[in-house]
Amino acid sequence: MNITRQILDAFIDDHLNEQETIKVEKALRESPELQAQLTDIIKSRDMGDHSIGAIWRREHLSCPSREELLSYQDEALDLDRLDYIKFHLETVGCRACKANLSDLKNANPLPEDPALRKKHQQFLENSKILLPKKN
Numbered sequence: 001m002n003i004t005r006q007i008l009d010a011f012i013d014d015h016l017n018e019q020e021t022i023k024v025e026k027a028l029r030e031s032p033e034l035q036a037q038l039t040d041i042i043k044s045r046d047m048g049d050h051s052i053g054a055i056w057r058r059e060h061l062s063c064p065s066r067e068e069l070l071s072y073q074d075e076a077l078d079l080d081r082l083d084y085i086k087f088h089l090e091t092v093g094c095r096a097c098k099a100n101l102s103d104l105k106n107a108n109p110l111p112e113d114p115a116l117r118k119k120h121q122q123f124l125e126n127s128k129i130l131l132p133k134k135n
């Protein structure tokens with residue numbers, strides 16, 4: 001998918017369908033140039049507090065679920081999804097998800113005992129196989 005200025009405009013305005021939005025997000029994630037272009041468009045529009053983060057946060061579909069954040073903490077997701085959530089937390093800086101994650105970290109500390117940790121890891125590996133693949 002070739003991301004044109006028109007598509008970025010539609011993305012900002014929330015005029016894309018779900019599939020298109022996911023494609024644009026993926027393209028943005030992979031291209032710093034495209035991110036810069038998006039930032040420029042937003043700046044030139046003078047949209048006040050509409051930062052990229054604000055736009056992303058408005059897009060609920062880009063937020064991982066609590067279960068996914070928990071799996072993210074345990075690195076029990078496929079690499080693509082781990083990468084996406086890392087991007088969502090660190091680049092987008094989604095405050096809702098960051099708060100969720102620190103909440104989960106407090107509620108579910110990793111076992112200290114190495115044997116328990118291994119068991120925990122095995123359990124996660126098994127549940128990863130059982131879980132339906134996202135997207």
Ligand SMILES: [Zn+2]
Nearest residue numbers: 063064094097
């Ligand atoms: Zn989020």
